[in-house]
Amino acid sequence: MSKIPVLETFGPTIQGEGMVVGRKTMFVRTAGCDYQCVWCDSAYTWNGSEKHRTRMLSPEEVMDELVALGGNRFNHVTITGGNPALIGDPMRRFINLCHQQGHKVGLETQGSRMQDWFFDIDDLTLSPKPPSSKMETNWDTLDRIVHELTGHSVNFSLKIVVFDNEDVEYAKSVFARYPDVAQKYVQPGNAHTDASGNISAYLLERLEWLFGVVISDAAFNSVRVLPQLHAMVWSNERER
């Protein structure tokens, strides 16, 4: 495969979550995922519903789309999915191309697959999925990825989306398992990804709950808790 399965490109917009929250960025969303989280907010990347929208693009074609959308108004590109870690060499070439053009590159993946181009990413988020997702974490794989990223001094974070108390316990166990990872985040889950109206009151209520959890527990002393800003401002609008 010399091309990237692209479901959508959009931006410039603001990264609403995680380790570079607030940063202006372009998004590239790849198609395909090895997981099927029950609350997936981008299930259209893997459930077949938008198969007709998926295009096989070369790294140069993806970059052309970003420049057509963003002109000179960006210097950061976020690759998300689906699981972009399913893609091999074409992704490495796309990341190189971004760097050649002076852009930093962020990536989010659940940590179920390793790619050696992870070492080239400027800000990488591993987001293992908690029990509420109904997925099982492959700890051997995650251990290996964390070990490799640490060994290569990659700027990476662990981010756990949390819906309920069982997920809180899962987040604690992940953070305890990797004490040497400095950047750790929890984020309240959005159970209303299908809602068409304003969900900011709901999201703020969930954020207040998670603030309380973090404040009350010494296990979260070094963990940062952040919402999804884009969902608070733009609700569930696509391509924002």
Add this chain to the structure above:
Amino acid sequence: MSKIPVLETFGPTIQGEGMVVGRKTMFVRTAGCDYQCVWCDSAYTWNGSEKHRTRMLSPEEVMDELVALGGNRFNHVTITGGNPALIGDPMRRFINLCHQQGHKVGLETQGSRMQDWFFDIDDLTLSPKPPSSKMETNWDTLDRIVHELTGHSVNFSLKIVVFDNEDVEYAKSVFARYPDVAQKYVQPGNAHTDASGNISAYLLERLEWLFGVVISDAAFNSVRVLPQLHAMVWSNERER
């Protein structure tokens, strides 16, 4: 002076803004400011209205209060004001004490005064005030502080609170003046710091406006835009 003028200590809570947004922290708010910003959200630190609440505390007494409030549920202390940079040696000793106890220390100041204990701070925010504040920036002083912090490899950021288009231009001029400062933030101002009810809809509207400003202008490509999360969740509640 061997003591610190403390207006309030509180926490653990979540740092709602800036470079360590989302991090659990304790707050120490000092009394006194050399500025009088028209929209100051903590004018009670300098306008005399809460003079009776200000206490002169030794570094050890401040730490005792933090431990009484937070127990083992924190490892970060944020010093804010007023302008904590008005305080000399007692602040240096307090910062040392925090480090001895294993706590990281954050500080926010407008950048009107230099202290050599700035070099000991783990995350330092310089927040020069835009025209809407009705204050004048002393550029010589700010230049010197930025130069010293850079020379000492301090982990610091520039953060500009923005109310209107004139403030946007000011933010651009600050960021252009200091191209080597990697961490740059803009934050929508809160014009309703006296409101007693829920102001989240207003704050989200201002955030959406500032997202738009940042997205549309190449001058903000490397600037992060963040709200005040604590104000969205807890409105204007004191000591939250």
